[in-house]
Amino acid sequence: xxxxxxxxxxxxxxxxxxxxxxxxxxxxxxxxxxxxxxxxxxxxxxxxxxxxxxxxxxxxxxxxxxxxxxxxxxxxxxxxxxxxxxxxxxxxxxxxxxxxxxxxxxxxxxxxxxxxxxxxxxxxxxxxxxxxxxxxxxxxxxxxxxxxxxxxxxxxxxxxxxxxxxxxxxxxxxxxxxxxxxxxxxxxxxxxxxxxxxxxxxxxxxxxxxxxxxxxxxxxxxxxxxxxxxxxxxxxxxxxxxxxxxxxxxxxxxxxxxxxxxxxxxxxxxxxxxxxxxxxxxxxxxxxxxxxxxxxxxxxxxxxxxxxxxxxxxxx
Numbered sequence: 669x670x671x672x673x674x675x676x677x678x679x680x681x682x683x684x685x686x687x688x689x690x691x692x693x694x695x696x697x698x699x700x701x702x703x704x705x706x707x708x709x710x711x712x713x714x715x716x717x718x719x720x721x722x723x724x725x726x727x728x729x730x731x732x733x734x735x736x737x738x739x740x741x742x743x744x745x746x747x748x749x750x751x752x753x754x755x756x757x758x759x760x761x762x763x764x765x766x767x768x769x770x771x772x773x774x775x776x777x778x779x780x781x782x783x784x785x786x787x788x789x790x791x792x793x794x795x796x797x798x799x800x801x802x803x804x805x806x807x808x809x810x811x812x813x814x815x816x817x818x819x820x821x822x823x824x825x826x827x828x829x830x831x832x833x834x835x836x837x838x839x840x841x842x843x844x845x846x847x848x849x850x851x852x853x854x855x856x857x858x859x860x861x862x863x864x865x866x867x868x869x870x871x872x873x874x875x876x877x878x879x880x881x882x883x884x885x886x887x888x889x890x891x892x893x894x895x896x897x898x899x900x901x902x903x904x905x906x907x908x909x910x911x912x913x914x915x916x917x918x919x920x921x922x923x924x925x926x927x928x929x930x931x932x933x934x935x936x937x938x939x940x941x942x943x944x945x946x947x948x949x950x951x952x953x954x955x956x957x958x959x960x961x962x963x964x965x966x967x968x969x970x971x972x973x974x975x976x977x978x979x980x981x982x983x984x
Contacts, residue, residue, distance in 0.1 A: 678960040679711030680777065681952055681968050685916055686719050688945075688970060689773045693720075694912045700724070703765075703774035705758035705901065708734055710741040712775055717747045723772070725751040726765060728758045730805035757805065759897040762904040770910040778898055779920040780804070780888065792888060794861035794880050800854065802888045813887045817860065818853045822846060832895070832923065833886030840867035841883055860884070885921070895923060902931040906940055909973040914945065916970045925949065925967045932971050941974035 689702070700723035704713040707729040716725055725747075729735055738753045754764050758776065780792055791801035791813060800814040820828070822842055829838040844863045848854055854863070864880035865873055873879055889895060898917075905915050919925040932944050949967035957964045 678963070679709075679715065680918055680960070680963045680966045681950065681956070682712060682715050684950055684968065685712065685775060686715055688914060688916060689716070690719065692773070692912060692914050692972060694772055694910060697772065697910075701726070701769060701771050703761075703771050703905075704728070705761065705774065705776040705905075706778070707738045707753055708777065710738050712777060713738070713751065714741065714745055714747065716773075716775075717745070717750055723750065726771075727751060727753045728756055728761070728764070729753060730755065730757045732806070757897060759900050761901055762908070765908065769908070770913070771905075771908055772910055772913050774905050774909070774913075774915045776898075776901070776905075776915075776917045778894070778918060778924050791857050792884075794857045794878070794884060797856055797858040800857055800860060802884075802891045804892050811891070813891050814853070814855045816887065816890060817845060818849050818855075828890045829883055829886045831886075832889040833882035834922075835882040835886065837867055837869075837879075843867075857884075860887075889923070895927060898924060899927055899931060902928070903935065906935055906938075906942060906971065906973065911973055911975045914970055914972045916968060918966050918968050919949075920965050920967075925969070928969045932969060935971070941977045943972045943974055943978065945970040945972050 694700075700720055702716045702720065702723050702725050704716065704725060704727040707713055707727040708731075710727075713725055713727050716723060727738065729738065732755070735753060735755050739748075742748045742751050742753070756764050789796075789798050789801075790803075791798045800812065800817060802813040803810050816828075817825075825842045825845060826838050829835040829841060835841065841864055844867050845854065845860075848859070848863055854860060860883070861878075861880040864883050865878075868879040902915075902917075909915060917928045919928055929949075932942075935942055936944070946969045949969050951968075952963040952966050
């Protein structure tokens with residue numbers, strides 16, 4: 669069913685992140701520990717292990733396919749003895765990682781992996797006709813997108829499309845969903861795509877952004893609780909950084925970036941001395957965007973743990 673195998677993957681902002689980790693490397697550190705909270709295809713994880721040969725890496729991924737690929741890739745690169753992949757949502761960071769273990773650097777690459785988009789059977793993309801699933805973790809306890817499309821109320825669906833998709837034509841789309849599901853359940857990606865397409869005014873159906881794009885994004889965010897888990901993990905990681913350690917987060921849409929920006933600033937009023945290293949987010953170079961168009965929306969924000977609060981801090 670149009671399944672994509674893990675292969676070569678373009679790791680967004682990899683060069684910049686490795687440079688940041690190297691620039692803020694803690695001198696004479698006897699135990700270098702790094703974290704990659706979204707292993708995915710393993711590009712960032714393997715780059716960390718390659719660039720820091722004394723480091724041990726803790727990586728997370730809730731996707732079973734990513735987990736299997738990760739084990740294979742680490743073995744192929746002879747990194748197995750210096751890495752551990754945790755089959756877990758990174759929201760569980762503080763409970764999965766042993767108490768007292770501190771990190772030199774942690775990376776979180778938020779959003780959906782290219783593999784998930786390109787795997788037709790996963791239901792993330794309307795390029796393929798597949799079950800409307802969208803689960804990053806296909807555990808039976810997590811409901812697929814089709815469940816929500818067919819059971820949520822009009823008000824609940826409107827809230828999802830408006831808040832998570834910022835969709836201007838939410839009213840039209842939701843009205844059409846309610847009408848369609850009265851006839852039969854909506855279970856396929858192409859069914860939802862068709863509803864979104866015909867819910868747009870005719871003159872706007874063939875613009876740069878497909879009419880289904882924002883609705884699919886919104887539904888995916890809801891299914892995987894993406895904004896909630898991102899919000900929850902930031903406060904867990906900061907206390908587990910060594911003095912001088914950094915936490916780097918890549919986001920891919922404004923909702924994620926806003927959360928990262930505000931959570932970093934909120935933590936400036938906490939008990940742990942930190943410094944925001946990116947007053948404005950770092951963006952991919954023109955060369956990277958040319959090589960990988962999916963990186964064009966990426967934004968990187970970075971925070972550093974300090975020994976004591978700086979005397980001047982305009983955010984405090």
